[in-house]
Amino acid sequence: MNDFYPEITPYQHFMLDVGDNHQLYVEQCGNPRGQAVVFIHGGPGAGCSEKDRRFFDPEKYRIILFDQRGCGRSLPHGSLEENTTSALVADIERIRRHLDIERWHVFGGSWGSTLSLVYAQHHPQRVKSLVLRGIFLARQQDTNWTFSGGGATRIYPDHWQNYLDAFPEGESQSDIHGAYKLMTGPDKALAEKIARAWATWEMSCCTLVPDENFLKEATTDERCWSLARHEAHYMVNNCFLEENQILNNCHKIRDIPTIIVHGRFDIVCPLDNAWLLHRELPKSQLIISEQSGHASVETNTKHHLIAATQQMLTLD
Template sequence: MNQFYPEIEPYNYFLLDVGHDHQIYVEECGNPDGQPVLFIHGGPGGGCSSNDRRFFDPDVYRIILFDQRGCGRSLPHGSLDFNETQYLVNDIEKIRQKLAIDNWHIFGGSWGSTLSLVYAENHPESVLSLVLRGIFLGRPEDTIWTFSSGGAIRIFPDYWQEYLNALPKSNQSPSIKIAYDLMVGDDKPLAMKVARAWSKWEIRCCTLKPNDEFVNAATNDESCWTLARHEAHYMVNDCFLSPNEILENSHRIKNIPTTIVHGRYDIVCPFDNAWLLHQALPNSKLIVSETAGHASIEDETKHHLINATQQMSKINNSQ
């Protein structure tokens, strides 16, 4: 099995002013003269981690990571103002222009796959290749699956009950809107309680095998505050996408080499997301992690992703 590349530190990092009082954190790692690759994190609201640098050979790649608006090291922390999908797409283009990159590889997982696809469909000329993991198409049925009346709660009803127990008794219903209103309301202790419960519910569902270390690392108060509130903000607004936007616009990226990696037992983003995307992109390569759920740190998925980045470097050399 492929393992992470050794830990590395950025050789450059900065805050980029993207307007509307938002400054986004950007860092560069690896080889300054290498092939540029942009890592797009999940959530929305997840932020990047040091392990996200390690999917890429630092001798081959100029590795670029950024924290999306309002999360991670971006400022102001937790801001949902002017925080929509198209703003994030525009931010990515501003990063590319700031770094004077003509075109680059894109690597994104979960919500990061959503944003990668929307960005590529808007700027296909800027994308050399796509490596996507844990596909989330951003349709209403995809949000309902995990956070409302969908199938996930039938698989983990005990975890779901713990989430419901965090809601006021008058609001114990599986409504994303109710949770969102509580998390952006004036009662900050209650908002934090709901955000913790929301995040813990999702993160516990991410791995095929229970992984307490993974759950604990992803559910500290700062992470929960942005993950839960950002996700609910996007979900109540249909991810700021038109109905079935990604699949309907897939013809725009049909010629971009695309590798899709998806866990067979992904409860957060069911496998049909990846299957439908693969059908819409017949030239794409679909790799199924047969022993994994949603998380990128699961051994088989990690192996496939690192193998995909190794293959990705040959795309640029062949053009």
């Protein structure tokens, strides 16, 4: 069973000014002469972690990680200004050009899979391969599933009730627009309370088997603030995409080698997201991670993701 590569530290990290009053934290790890791979984190708003470096063989990969606008170590923290999908796609291209990389592998999970796909559809000539996990297609039905009384709330009604209890007026305020209004409103204490409840609800659904350590790491104060507000910001704006945009544009990336890894029991992003994507990409591989939910660190999913990054090394 594949496990994480050993812990590594960056050989370079810096802040990249991308305009619009945003500076992105960017780091490089592994082998400076290795095959370039960019890691695109989830959320929106989650930021990268030290574990994210460890899906890749550090002797063979030049590993690039960055925190998207307003989250992680990027500045200003929590900023939603000029924070759109098209801006994030442009940021990825700025990073590639800044690092003088001609083509690179792209690895993304959850919202990171969404952004990876949109980036690849805009810049297919720059993408050597895609490794995608926990597919989120960013359709209205996908946001409704988790945050508007959809299927997830029926599977985890206890966690959903904990979320509803955070609202002063209960369920009447809990739709995405209502939550977003409170999280961006003048009452900072209430905004922080709703953000923590939002993040805790989502993270509680991420693993098939309850994992207190995972939940604790995923719900620090800073992480809750950026994750919840960013996600709500994107959801109320339909992720700044046309409905079904990703599936409708799969013809643009049909020749890019793609491995899709998705948990059989993913409650945050149900498996049919990956199934539909796989059908639109006939050259893709769909690997269903049995006994797994949504999180990348679950044993079977981690094994399949590392195997995928090993496979992608054979493309050169």
